[in-house]
Amino acid sequence: xxxxxxxxxxxxxxxxxxxxxxxxxxxxxxxxxxxxxxxxxxxxxxxxxxxxxxxxxxxxxxxxxxxxxxxxxxxxxxxxxxxxxxxxxxxxxxxxxxxxxxxxxxxxxxxxxxx
Amino acid sequence: xxxxxxxxxxxxxxxxxxxxxxxxxxxxxxxxxxxxxxxxxxxxxxxxxxxxxxxxxxxxxxxxxxxxxxxxxxxxxxxxxxxxxxxxxxxxxxxxxxxxxxxxxxxxxx
Numbered sequence: 001x002x003x004x005x006x007x008x009x010x011x012x013x014x015x016x017x018x019x020x021x022x023x024x025x026x027x028x029x030x031x032x033x034x035x036x037x038x039x040x041x042x043x044x045x046x047x048x049x050x051x052x053x054x055x056x057x058x059x060x061x062x063x064x065x066x067x068x069x070x071x072x073x074x075x076x077x078x079x080x081x082x083x084x085x086x087x088x089x090x091x092x093x094x095x096x097x098x099x100x101x102x103x104x105x106x107x108x109x110x111x112x113x114x115x
Numbered sequence: 116x117x118x119x120x121x122x123x124x125x126x127x128x129x130x131x132x133x134x135x136x137x138x139x140x141x142x143x144x145x146x147x148x149x150x151x152x153x154x155x156x157x158x159x160x161x162x163x164x165x166x167x168x169x170x171x172x173x174x175x176x177x178x179x180x181x182x183x184x185x186x187x188x189x190x191x192x193x194x195x196x197x198x199x200x201x202x203x204x205x206x207x208x209x210x211x212x213x214x215x216x217x218x219x220x221x222x223x224x225x
Binding site for chain 2: 004031041042043045048050055056093095102103106107108109
């Protein structure tokens with residue numbers, strides 16, 4: 001049963017600390033997305049990759065957020081330094097192809113709380 | 116400004132009732148997807164609609180795409196507690212990304 005996995009599932013940290021979230025996409029999927037979900041803004045796209053190359057990271061605050069794909073089985077999202085307004089659930093999703101018709105498969109999310 | 120507007124934002128009903136939720140945009144969609152998200156989980160795809168006027172059924176769920184491809188609706192017949200969740204519509208782009216609405220939070224009470 002192929003699934004997207006994310007670690008950690010929950011993270012509580014203090015303002016100013018570095019946070020790293022990890023995602024393992026479904027094997028064979030060539031597109032990886034990072035989303036942030038809050039009550040106020042809903043589900044927002046932060047960045048996405050195709051064949052490990054960044055396609056769009058315009059949704060991400062560049063000064064503190066960075067997203068990478070060191071290899072095809074791992075995507076990372078880092079926040080440094082973290083701020084209370086970064087508290088949210090962060091989802092990774094993976095999929096195939098280049099079309100908006102294609103299904104995105106979401107992981108269970110990382111719930112981040114920045115105190 | 117949201118590209119997609121979903122209504123209602125919250126809906127609380129009794130088991131057995133019927134309901135309809137809506138997804139609207141001022142732009143024409145090339146395709147639209149509906150996802151359901153349960154607490155503590157990521158969204159899961161329910162359906163993709165592509166053709167104006169298209170109707171798709173998934174058991175007790177009926178999805179309709181407007182003729183002008185600017186709106187969509189999801190109708191649930193005889194709702195059950197297992198239908199509880201956040202229903203999200205998403206607009207697809209040719210580059211493969213999705214634009215999500217804020218969702219309708221549905222609660223079905225036994």
